[in-house]
Amino acid sequence: MEIINEQALSQCIRNAVRAELREHFRTGSNQLPKEEQLLSKQELADEFGISLVTLTDWMKKGLPFLRLHKRVFFERSKVLEIMRRQITNST
Structure with missing residues (x-):
């Protein structure tokens, strides 16, 4: 049938x-969830309201980033964690 x-x-x-x-x-x-997104230098600078010069300075001071060929990306969750630790340590 x-x-x-x-x-x-x-x-x-x-x-x-x-x-x-x-x-x-x-x-x-x-x-991806917002915290798991990869951000370009310009996107991260815009999100934090900083200049690309300041962001480059932060990179030299140890802000973690990923390099893919000539492009640089940041893991949003790692950057936020570092920012939280900086705020906690400075208070």
Whole structure:
């Protein structure tokens, strides 16, 4: 006894997968949590309201960063942790 033929089942699965993918990308659920994002130098400088010169100075003083070819990125969670420690140590 055949309730649904193979072609109809295959089409049903394809439609369901397409709908899920559309929803996934529409809602932006493919993004990392904000704390886990990688930020460029400009993005980090903008977020903290500092100049690129100040950020470069912080890098020389030990702010951790990742280098990918010629580009530099910062792990937002690590930068925030260092900032929290600096504030705690200075009080």
